[in-house]
Amino acid sequence: MRPGEETGMIRTSRRTLLRTGAAFAGVSALGFPAIVRAQAEKIRIGHLTPLTGFLGVIGSYAQLGARLAAEEINQSGGILGKQIDLLSEDSINPATAATKAQRMLEQDGAVVLLGEISSASALTIMQVAERNKKVFFSTGARSDALRGKNCNKYSFHCDIPNTVMVNAVGTALSQKGMVKGKKFFTLTADYIFGHDLLKAAKAFFGAHDANLIGDELIATDVTDFSPYLLKVRQAKPDVVCCNLAGNQVTNLVKQYAEFGFPYPLVGFNLNTGDAWAAGAGNLSGTWPTVWYHTLNNPTSQAFVAAFTKKHAKPPENHAWIDYITLKLLAEAINTTKSTDSNELIAYFDKQTQFDIGKARKAYFRSWDHQLVQEAYPFTVKPKDQMKDQWDMLVLGDVVPAANDPLESIYPTREQNPCEMKA
Amino acid sequence: MQLEFLLEQVVNGLVLGGYYLLIALGLSLIFSVGGIVNLAHGAFYALGAYVCVELTTRLGFGASVAISPFAVALLGILFERFILRRFYTADPILSLLVTFGLAMVAEQAIRMIWGAAPVSTEIPQSFRGSVIVGDFLFSRYRLLVLLGIWLLLQKTSFGRVVRAGIQRPDMVAALGIRLQPYMTAIVMLGVGMAALGGAFFAPITTVHPAMGAEIMTVAFVVVVIGGLGSFWGVVIAALLVGVVRGIAIHFEPAAGEASIYILMFLVLLVRPRGLLGERIEKFE
Numbered sequence: 001m002r003p004g005e006e007t008g009m010i011r012t013s014r015r016t017l018l019r020t021g022a023a024f025a026g027v028s029a030l031g032f033p034a035i036v037r038a039q040a041e042k043i044r045i046g047h048l049t050p051l052t053g054f055l056g057v058i059g060s061y062a063q064l065g066a067r068l069a070a071e072e073i074n075q076s077g078g079i080l081g082k083q084i085d086l087l088s089e090d091s092i093n094p095a096t097a098a099t100k101a102q103r104m105l106e107q108d109g110a111v112v113l114l115g116e117i118s119s120a121s122a123l124t125i126m127q128v129a130e131r132n133k134k135v136f137f138s139t140g141a142r143s144d145a146l147r148g149k150n151c152n153k154y155s156f157h158c159d160i161p162n163t164v165m166v167n168a169v170g171t172a173l174s175q176k177g178m179v180k181g182k183k184f185f186t187l188t189a190d191y192i193f194g195h196d197l198l199k200a201a202k203a204f205f206g207a208h209d210a211n212l213i214g215d216e217l218i219a220t221d222v223t224d225f226s227p228y229l230l231k232v233r234q235a236k237p238d239v240v241c242c243n244l245a246g247n248q249v250t251n252l253v254k255q256y257a258e259f260g261f262p263y264p265l266v267g268f269n270l271n272t273g274d275a276w277a278a279g280a281g282n283l284s285g286t287w288p289t290v291w292y293h294t295l296n297n298p299t300s301q302a303f304v305a306a307f308t309k310k311h312a313k314p315p316e317n318h319a320w321i322d323y324i325t326l327k328l329l330a331e332a333i334n335t336t337k338s339t340d341s342n343e344l345i346a347y348f349d350k351q352t353q354f355d356i357g358k359a360r361k362a363y364f365r366s367w368d369h370q371l372v373q374e375a376y377p378f379t380v381k382p383k384d385q386m387k388d389q390w391d392m393l394v395l396g397d398v399v400p401a402a403n404d405p406l407e408s409i410y411p412t413r414e415q416n417p418c419e420m421k422a
Numbered sequence: 423m424q425l426e427f428l429l430e431q432v433v434n435g436l437v438l439g440g441y442y443l444l445i446a447l448g449l450s451l452i453f454s455v456g457g458i459v460n461l462a463h464g465a466f467y468a469l470g471a472y473v474c475v476e477l478t479t480r481l482g483f484g485a486s487v488a489i490s491p492f493a494v495a496l497l498g499i500l501f502e503r504f505i506l507r508r509f510y511t512a513d514p515i516l517s518l519l520v521t522f523g524l525a526m527v528a529e530q531a532i533r534m535i536w537g538a539a540p541v542s543t544e545i546p547q548s549f550r551g552s553v554i555v556g557d558f559l560f561s562r563y564r565l566l567v568l569l570g571i572w573l574l575l576q577k578t579s580f581g582r583v584v585r586a587g588i589q590r591p592d593m594v595a596a597l598g599i600r601l602q603p604y605m606t607a608i609v610m611l612g613v614g615m616a617a618l619g620g621a622f623f624a625p626i627t628t629v630h631p632a633m634g635a636e637i638m639t640v641a642f643v644v645v646v647i648g649g650l651g652s653f654w655g656v657v658i659a660a661l662l663v664g665v666v667r668g669i670a671i672h673f674e675p676a677a678g679e680a681s682i683y684i685l686m687f688l689v690l691l692v693r694p695r696g697l698l699g700e701r702i703e704k705f706e
Contacts, residue, residue, distance in 0.1 A: 057539055254627065254628075258550060275630075276540075279543065
């Protein structure tokens with residue numbers, strides 16, 4: 001006899017099942033017309049971001065940021081006198097992201113779309129936006145190709161692109177004498193974002209007399225890096241460079257600290273959520289960021305205070321970027337008094353300036369729709385100087401420097417193959 | 423030189439296989455004795471990691487690694503008494519469904535308690551760094567963990583129960599031990615091992631709510647290759663998976679993750695019950 005034989009199976013009575021089903025059906029029939037009526041008076045905005053998978057952690061911050069912005073806008077009277085109805089969902093993967101984007105525009109009545117971190121998913125949403133002639137703000141995707149050869153009139157790019165991240169870190173490394181004549185080994189995420197970042201890194205190494213002696217393309221589901229670390233050791237580089245994204249950066253940083261290699265680890269991409277997850281004692285080196293919660297700016301600090309009050313932890317850079325994107329969108333709709341995508345595009349194409357919580361105001365460059373803004377390299381604070389577990393990073397000098405034009409760190413028209421169809 | 427690098431990958435793969443073993447053995451144990459494919463096994467692995475991180479701030483790393491498997495094993499008692507016990511003789515599809523559902527509930531519960539953002543912990547300084555033996559390089563931490571796992575399975579009565587439980591469940595039952603309390607102990611052992619795996623992995627991987635689902639795929643591959651109901655099958659499969667992955671990454675990095683599934687495919691083509699698997703009536 002198997003253990004537990006006498007207990008038998010659980011049986012759900014058919015009557016209970018039918019009763020529950022009928023109750024659900026009844027509630028649905030009574031509730032829906034009221035819900036639909038209420039929603040007709042709202043402005044619907046579709047928000048897609050990865051909530052699962054290797055980008056899920058930073059995606060959940062993005063969702064919190066967008067929701068906070070929607071709440072604040074609604075509390076201050078909404079946009080054009082209407083409340084925002086933010087439809088926020090997990091984008092899951094590029095194919096599902098496109099399906100959901102299409103559904104949000106076609107069936108749910110979203111007037112614009114925003115969100116995303118994965119460059120691969122952002123690319124498919126961009127195609128949906130163009131097909132439907134609706135604006136899409138790609139808030140967290142960093143691949144140069146999205147605002148380059150894949151650019152389109154309806155897509156706007158809020159995060160800094162790969163080239164800027166490479167320039168921000170590369171400049172800081174050059175100042176420390178860690179680039180010229182040095183041997184680099186890169187570990188690169190094997191999808192559009194990583195390929196693109198490697199391309200930008202190669203261009204930087206080429207222009208600054210550095211040698212790329214090895215690169216490993218790494219599938220996005222890899223969690224154990226030990227075989228790759230052995231290959232790093234075999235190559236004996238001067239500097240190891242991480243071109244990964246999301247949880248993979250955290251895993252690599254932890255395992256790199258575990259193996260205790262003498263070669264410094266730096267990276268061209270890191271989100272603060274991944275830095276916090278790696279832990280203070282594991283992270284070292286120089287990395288780029290688009291924003292950090294200690295940035296001394298009144299707009300940023302007001303956002304940090306509101307977010308921290310609500311969630312008992314400071315916001316991560318993806319929370320900030322989704323927050324400011326919804327805020328600047330609301331500002332644009334209020335100013336143009338329209339939710340029409342073409343009118344919004346015309347407004348942004350005037351290179352209207354927005355306060356995004358940094359020293360200099362930002363604007364969408366009219367010819368590639370890139371939000372031109374400051375970026376920062378950072379290093380890691382010694383553990384004994386941290387005020388709390390979130391206070392891990394020391395921001396380096398802003399790039400570009402205060403007296404250089406903002407666009408000087410972005411790809412130029414000659415470098416960027418973006419050609420928008422009218 | 424090339425051969426030396428390849429050997430280094432093989433040895434590293436064996437070490438990694440030791441890790442997979444800890445998770446896969448518990449899965450195989452609960453299956454062998456209770457006939458249940460426990461899809462919630464990964465949730466106990468995740469809980470082990472979270473409890474370890476939580477305790478580390480108060481008790482230090484060593485004590486936390488030792489305590490967290492016991493804490494999670496206590497949860498295993500509730501899991502067995504109130505859930506698993508009802509499904510030992512039922513259609514296997516029901517236990518699959520209920521443990522699948524439980525895995526999702528556990529993941530969301532972790533999200534509610536600890537939040538969606540990962541929590542972090544570190545290896546103590548003295549365990550960090552590499553050990554170089556001859557031409558081979560090892561992570562000191564992983565070697566210590568592997569030694570711990572070996573001692574646990576080979577030198578303790580705990581290990582003997584695990585080995586006997588997987589290999590000869592009917593014989594253990596025939597010795598006159600009452601089945602239900604015995605099953606409770608088996609589930610405690612199984613989930614305790616998963617939690618120990620979680621505690622060991624916590625400092626070298628991202629501790630996040632979905633980490634249980636991540637490890638389950640590899641654990642299943644190992645159990646399927648090894649064959650259900652075979653202790654040595656699971657041991658060989660865990661080591662084989664680690665080694666094959668290492669070799670694949672050495673020669674063709676892009677095929678690294680796919681290689682273990684190709685291995686599973688090939689093994690199942692030749693031996694549908696896995697390397698050393700036995701015929702299990704319930705599933706045939």
